Amino acid sequence: MGARGKGSPAYRTPRTAGEAWQGKIERLSWGGLGLAHSEDGRLILLRAPLALFPGEEVQAEVRWKPRHGEGTVKAWVSRDPRRIPAACPVAERCGGCDLWEAGPAAGELKRQMVEDLFRRALPEAPAWSWRAAPEEARRHRIQLHWNGRILGFHRRGTNQIVEVSACPAAADALSAALPRFREALLGKLLPTRPQRWELSASTPAAKVFATDEGGRTWVLEPDGFQRSDESAEQILDGLRLRHRPGGFFQACPAWAWTAFKDLLTGWDLKGGTLFDLYGGVGLFSALLKDRFTRFELVESDEAAVGFARKNLSLLHLDFEARVADVEAWVGERLAEGGPGLGSGGDAILLDPPREGLSAELCAQLQTAGAGRLVLVGCDGAAFCRDAKRLGPAWKLTKLAALDLFPLTHHAECVGLFEPAGDSR
């Protein structure tokens, strides 16, 4: 039933009132939304906790905007046979994951969401590849909220807290540490003021760290959480990368390492100097250590650069690691009389935070001399915007999406760009 009559204009419907609607999900769009149409042809975007499958018939509450509707699924009339019961007891309320009921089909659903994004935002893009997460991929970092009484994750769409005593999306050691962490907070063995905490684990997940908003860290010992200045260690492919607990590292370290390594070596990324921009503690330089002869890492977090220097020294790499803002550093390198940013045999790799690259940086990169450029982005929309901004000098020649954030609708997008020839 498309509940709105054809003659009832949208502007007469109060924006706050939801209207009952029943119909079929046609396909998935970027962000995990189900896409449908009302009887009068208007687009409807539907959100559902715990996954939507194309073809499912649902009952939803829809709020009409001038040209389309947005709503939330309230009940299923028909369910896809691939849907499975969520393995997490708070899955329906917790805002941390949204694909629990997709089960083994989650990878395929996410592929469809990325397809929707690339088709709309990068219509000229080359064919792209998708790599689904292995079933064993688990998070080694979780953000918890403590309000002085309750420890948990934010409830979906709110900042209320859903209490948790385990997290099946996290590495077993992290999940098992939750009751002990809660006990330590309740027992006032850790600071008790309401705040956000990060619980993180090394790889393999033998050590668990709790880091507060001030960056102070406690490590879980047999007798409980103890204040510590120890660094976290990720052993990936036999290589040792250290970082500050609570500082940036890939959420699923071993899986991210494998996925990036297979992709970038598959694209035959190699050459003279690798400009590892937004380089963190040196993950990409380490990962590509045998494929370039020199590495220049730029990163704004001083502590991360300190770790990068130690990590890359232990790998005996020829490198320079600088604390700098990427945009300012690129600007200086490319200024008249500056040393430039490589030549044909070199590559630039950019792995910015979620918000992506600035328009100014994309403009500066138009005259960068390197022969290849790789853009990595954890926010698909920002990635597509930047991929377009890198033109006309840089042409997107290879494109991939990696499922580095299992059980959520997020995906890591990676693009390889080459000089666009005549237009440079």
Ligand SMILES: C[S@@+](CC[C@H](N)C(=O)[O-])C[C@H]1O[C@@H](n2cnc3c(N)ncnc32)[C@H](O)[C@@H]1O
């Ligand atoms: C998505 S992380 C990538 C880190 C690293 N490539 C890795 O995979 O481990 C983005 C990094 O950019 C750094 N960053 C953020 N803004 C920056 C800026 N304006 N200039 C340089 N680095 C920045 C952050 O501190 C963070 O380490």
